[in-house]
Amino acid sequence: MQNNHHSGHPNSTAMNMREKEKYIENFNFPFCEEASKYQKVAKIGQGTFGEVFKARDINNPKKYVAMKKVLMDNEKEGFPITALREIRILQLLKHDNVVNLIEICRTKASAANRYRSTFYLVFDFCEHDLAGLLSNVNVKFSLGEIKKVLQQLLNGLFYIHYNKILHRDMKAANVLITKLGVLKLADFGLARAFSTNKNGMPNRFTNRVVTLWYRPPELLLGERNYGPPVDLWGAGCIMAEMWTRSPIMQGNSEQQQLTLISQLCGSINPQSWPGVEHLELYKKMELPQEQKRKVKERLKPYMKDPYAIDLLDKLLVLDPSKRADADTALNHDFFWTDPMPCELGKMLANHSQSMFEFLAPARRATQINRHHAIPRPTTSAVQDSGYQDRVF
Amino acid sequence: MPGWYFDKQELKHTPSGAAGLDYKTEMRYRKEGARFIIDTGMKMDLGYNTTATGVVYYHRFYMFHSFQQFPRFVTACCCLFLAGKVEETPKKCKDIIKIAKALLADNKFATFGSDPKEEVMTLERVLLQTIKFDLQVEHPYLYLLRYAKCLKGDKAKLQKMVQMAWTFVNDSLCTTLSLQWQPEIIAVALMYLAGKLSKFEVVDWVGRNPAHLRWWDMFVEDVTMDLLEDICHQVLDLYSQPEVKSSSESPPPGASRPAAASPSNQSTSRQSNGATTSTTASSASTASSTSEKTQISPETVPPPVNTRIPPPSDVPYPYQTFTHAPPPISYGTPVSFAPPVNTPPPLLGPSPIPSLLSAPPPNAFPPFVNQPPPFTPVVPPPNASFFGNGLPQGHTRHRPPFFPP
Ligand SMILES: Nc1ncnc2c1ncn2[C@@H]1O[C@H](COP(=O)(O)OP(=O)(O)OP(=O)(O)O)[C@@H](O)[C@H]1O
C-alpha cells in the first residue's frame, strides 16, 4: 500500500505523483467524454469566464453545439464555485425557454497541460443572441414577433423563479434565439438559488451582480435581501430595447446608473418607494429629487403600442415589491390582444448568418446617439465596465 | 446515464478489491473516510447537508478508483472541499488541510505529499469527472423531517424517535447505504428502526387511506420488511464493529482489535428485537469510550465521543449524533422539546436547493401557449404606428390556466 510510507521520503512521494499522473492520463472516465468528440467551428463569444465556441459533433455532423470553456487559470480555490453553480442550476432547469446543457466535456490530462484537464460546458447550439439580432438593422421584428420574444422570455423567467432560481444577469446578450425562433435564457454563471425566508432570516446575497445597465435600483442601493424582481427589471430593460434597439440606460458608474434611472422612472424616495430609506446606500448615493416619472413619455416615440407601454411601465417600477412578476406580466393584455404573439421562424429564415453580440461589437453606441429621447451614453469602454463590475 | 446505486455484489467488486484490498478493509476505509469528513466538517462548522454531500461523493469516487491509488484522507478532504462549494458553504482549501493536519497522525498526513493543496486541487478534477458532475445529492434528512410531520401519536415520543432516526441517518453515512438505496428509503428504514428502539409505534398518520398498511406506504413503494431490516442492520453493524476511534488511529489492515460487541451479540441483534439491539449497542458504546481514553496520544486531537453536526437554525428537533453508539434510550427522563411536532418544520434546509424538490418535474411544465396564434408576421414599415386601441383593462381574462386544477 503506497499510503503506508512515511513522510520525509520525497522520493516515494514523487514516485507516487508520477504514477498518479500516468493513472489520471490513462483513466477513461466513463461519464465525462473528451472534448475532441466535437470539432470547433468558430469562436462566438468571450465572456468573463472564458470563451464560447461553436462546434460540430464529429459523430453526428448535423449536430451543432456551443462549448463554453471553464476558465480555471487564476483559481486559487480549484473548480470555480460560479461554474459549479451554473452546472448545478442548468442540470436542474429543463425547459423550452432555458438553454439546454448537454454534457460536460474534458480535455485529456497530459504532461502538456500539467495533468490538468480543461472543462467545457456543452450546450445545444442557438443561432443568435438577442443583442446580436438587435444590433443588425436588417432584422426587423413585427409587433407580434416582439410579443413572442417577450412572452418566451417571461415564460422562462416564470419557470426559473418558480424553481427558486434567480438569473441575476439578464441582458440581451444572454438571451439566445434559435433559428426556429425559440428563445432560451442563457448564462447562468451568476444565477443562484434563493429561498423565501420563512425563518425570518433575511438573505445576504451579494448585490454586485447584473451588468450595470440592467441592474435594478435595489441592487444599486445595496439591497442584499433581493429576489425575482431583480430579473424583471432586466426584462423591462430588454423589453424597451426591442424597440429602441439599444440598452436604454447606459450608465458608466453605479451613481450615474441611479441618476439615469431616476430621470426615467422618477425620483427615488420613501414616497415612491416605502422603505427605500433603510437600504444601505440610500444616504450615500446622490438621488436626484423632483424628477417626474417619464417612462411612458420617453418610450412612446419608440413603442407605439399602448399595451406595450403599459406593460413596460409595470416592469420598470422602482419599488421591487410593486414591480410586476413574471406571472402578472404574462397575464398582461399586451400578450392577449391583436396582433397576438407570432412565431419568429419565418422572419429569421431570411437571415442565414448567426448574429451574436461578440460578432457585432460596434453596435449600440452608433445607433443610440440618434435617439435624442434616450440619455447619451458615455461611450468609452462602457460595456466593459459592466463586466468588470461583477464580483463573486 | 449511470445510476449511482449498486447491488451488494457490485459493492464487493470494486477497484480496490480488484487491486487486492479485502472487503472488510475497504469497508473500514470507507467508514474512516466518512468519519473524517464528518469530523472535519464539524470542526469547520459545516452543516449536515454539506458533510453528507461530501461523504456521498467519497463513496461514489471509490466505486471507480481504488484506495490503493488514491489515499483516502486526501480524497476525503477533496470531497468536503467540493461539497462546501456545491452547498454554498465554501471553505478554503488550505483551511480544510489545516484541520486535516490537526486531526490526522503524521504518517496519515504524509499521504498528502509535499504540496497538500496541489494534491487536493489535482484530485478535484478527477473527482468531478468521476462523479459525472452530478453535484446535486439528496439526503435522508429532508425526508425524515417531511415524513415525521405526517405521523400522529404521543408528541414527546415522536420527537424522541425523530431525534434518534436523525442520528442513525448521520451514522448511515459511514456505511455504503447511500450507494444502495434512495434517501427516501433510508429515511423510512431508519425511522422504522428508531421507532422500534424507542418503542414508538405509529398507528395513525395524516393522509392515511385504506390501501396503506404501514405509514411509509404513503411515501415509498415496494419496500419489504426484509429490506428495511437489512438497511437497519447495516447501520447497527457499525456499532458492533471494532472501534475506529479517529481517522488517525485506525489499526493497519488485518490487525484486529478486541471487538466491542461479540459476534453472538451481533447475531442476537439480527433478530431485530429492539431491547436486545439496544443492549448490544450500549455495551459497544461503553467499550468505545473506554478505548478512546487509553488511545489518546499527545500528537493527536481526540475526537469528541459524541459527534454533533450542528443543526441548521430551522431544524426544530434537537439531536445528537453518536457515530459509535446509538443514542442512549432512557424512557424515564422526559425530555422536553420546544416546538410541537405538528408545527411544520421548515423542510427547506440551509442549502438553497432543496426547495426545488417541491417543484413539479420540469417536463410537466406546460407552455403558456400551446397553439401558435393564427397570425402571420407582419413586418412593419419604419416608424409605423403599431396596432392598438384603448388602454388595457388591467385584469386578466384571456390566459388559459397555467396549471391544471
Ligand atoms: N448555447 C449557445 N448557443 C449559441 N451561442 C451561445 C450559447 N451559449 C452562449 N453563447 C454565446 O456566447 C456568449 C457568452 O456566453 P455566456 O453568456 O454563457 O458566457 P459568459 O462568459 O458567462 O458571458 P458573460 O460575461 O456575459 O457572463 C453569449 O452571449 C452567446 O452569444
Ligand SMILES: [Mg+2]
Ligand atoms: Mg453572458
